[in-house]
Amino acid sequence: xxxxxxxxxxxxxxxxxxxxxxxxxxxxxxxxxxxxxxxxxxxxxxxxxxxxxxxxxxxxxxxxxxxxxxxxxxxxxxxxxxxxxxxxxxxxxxxxxxxxxxxxxxxxxxxxxxxxxxxxxxxxxxxxxxxxxxxxxxxxxxxxxxxxxxxxxxxxxxxxxxxxxxxxxxxxxxxxxxxxxxxxxxxxxxxxxxxxxxxxxxxxxxxxxxxxxxxxxxxxxxxxxxxxxxxxxxxxxxxxxxxxxxxxxxxxxxxxxxxxxxxxxxxxxxxxxxxxxxxxxxxxxxxxxxxxxxxxxxxxxxxxxxxxxxx
Amino acid sequence: xxxxxxxxxxxxxxxxxxxxxxxxxxxxxxxxxxxxxxxxxxxxxxxxxxxxxxxxxxxxxxxxxxxxxxxxxxxxxxxxxxxxxxxxxxxxxxxxxxxxxxxxxxx
Numbered sequence: 180x181x182x183x184x185x186x187x188x189x190x191x192x193x194x195x196x197x198x199x200x201x202x203x204x205x206x207x208x209x210x211x212x213x214x215x216x217x218x219x220x221x222x223x224x225x226x227x228x229x230x231x232x233x234x235x236x237x238x239x240x241x242x243x244x245x246x247x248x249x250x251x252x253x254x255x256x257x258x259x260x261x262x263x264x265x266x267x268x269x270x271x272x273x274x275x276x277x278x279x280x281x282x283x284x285x286x287x288x289x290x291x292x293x294x295x296x297x298x299x300x301x302x303x304x305x306x307x308x309x310x311x312x313x314x315x316x317x318x319x320x321x322x323x324x325x326x327x328x329x330x331x332x333x334x335x336x337x338x339x340x341x342x343x344x345x346x347x348x349x350x351x352x353x354x355x356x357x358x359x360x361x362x363x364x365x366x367x368x369x370x371x372x373x374x375x376x377x378x379x380x381x382x383x384x385x386x387x388x389x390x391x392x393x394x395x396x397x398x399x400x401x402x403x404x405x406x407x408x409x410x411x412x413x414x415x416x417x418x419x420x421x422x423x424x425x426x427x428x429x430x431x432x433x434x435x436x437x438x439x440x441x442x443x444x445x446x447x448x449x450x451x452x453x454x455x456x457x458x459x460x461x462x463x464x465x466x467x468x469x470x471x472x473x474x475x476x477x478x479x480x481x482x483x484x485x486x487x488x489x490x
Numbered sequence: 491x492x493x494x495x496x497x498x499x500x501x502x503x504x505x506x507x508x509x510x511x512x513x514x515x516x517x518x519x520x521x522x523x524x525x526x527x528x529x530x531x532x533x534x535x536x537x538x539x540x541x542x543x544x545x546x547x548x549x550x551x552x553x554x555x556x557x558x559x560x561x562x563x564x565x566x567x568x569x570x571x572x573x574x575x576x577x578x579x580x581x582x583x584x585x586x587x588x589x590x591x592x593x594x595x596x597x
Contacts, residue, residue, distance in 0.1 A: 369576060376565075
């Protein structure tokens with residue numbers, strides 16, 4: 180009874196938040212509302228029994244994407260959050276927005292109808308995954324699917340991340356990350372806070388990453404948390420990548436390349452591309468570390484490149 | 491017996507926490523000024539979160555869970571305080587930069 184009330188409240192809040200994001204005329208307010216709706220969506224994911232997705236939603240969807248949107252909104256309209264004016268025929272046109280909203284409702288209605296007609300088969304593929312779980316080398320279904328059974332898709336996801344990051348870097352003319360400073364003179368409060376928060380965030384990120392093999396967690400979530408720590412450091416004016424490190428932009432391809440390296444190594448050793456049992460656990464952990472680093476590095480580049488385009 | 495006491499205490503703490511959250515939200519919606527709205531959101535919500543955390547700690551199954559909850563409360567409190575300070579500082583700077591002829595109410 181209480182759970183149904185909670186679910187109903189969550190569903191109504193999501194619809195309300197979505198509508199408010201679409202219908203608000205202020206860019207900064209819209210990005211803040213977007214972040215809030217990401218948080219509520221994460222709670223909804225937990226209620227649906229998907230803690231991995233909830234973690235990813237909070238870290239990536241609400242956290243980093245929200246920060247990116249807010250940064251872009253302030254760069255576009257200035258800190259006063261003025262109304263984005265109604266351009267003729269533009270997206271701010273109310274008739275178009277109502278039409279888009281109704282179109283979205285139609286799509287959602289179609290999806291709900293599809294789910295309803297499938298309701299006799301909602302068991303999912305959990306049983307099939309459990310049957311091969313031992314071979315995959317990890318104890319958790321989601322990680323097994325992501326990094327063992329459907330490694331190909333995860334590799335291509337890293338490719339998408341790489342394409343996005345490279346596109347931003349090229350478009351912004353970002354020469355080298357080590358030379359970029361945000362130029363902000365951080366006050367005492369935020370400075371101390373960032374110093375307090377950064378080790379905590381790194382700890383949480385590494386913990387979430389390491390837990391991916393046995394419980395909810397994984398590389399994307401952990402990498403996003405560490406990326407958020409790097410962004411926080413950069414936004415308060417710190418030099419995130421020290422001069423001594425000289426991490427080249429080419430390291431963005433670390434995630435994508437790690438999969439290729441694993442595939443080449445596997446082909447050199449055996450005739451198939453399958454890795455089973457204990458070697459699989461080692462490979463998966465290595466891949467998770469590579470993905471985590473690539474995700475964190477990409478997040479930082481997306482943020483820095485967005486500001487660097489002023490040069 | 492102790493279980494009933496625990497659940498009762500937890501329920502009382504949770505409900506009072508929610509009441510503080512409601513008060514904070516009402517303040518956020520109804521106060522006229524940015525500064526007073528910051529007061530409402532930061533102080534009332536912080537106390538509400540503390541009471542909710544206390545209610546959950548009372549009902550938590552182990553010390554580890556309770557410790558995690560307290561850590562979450564500490565980080566949330568620090569974060570909201572820093573955010574409040576940043577918003578207020580920016581508002582003070584913006585108000586100082588605005589010429590007196592353009593004085594307007596906070597939006």
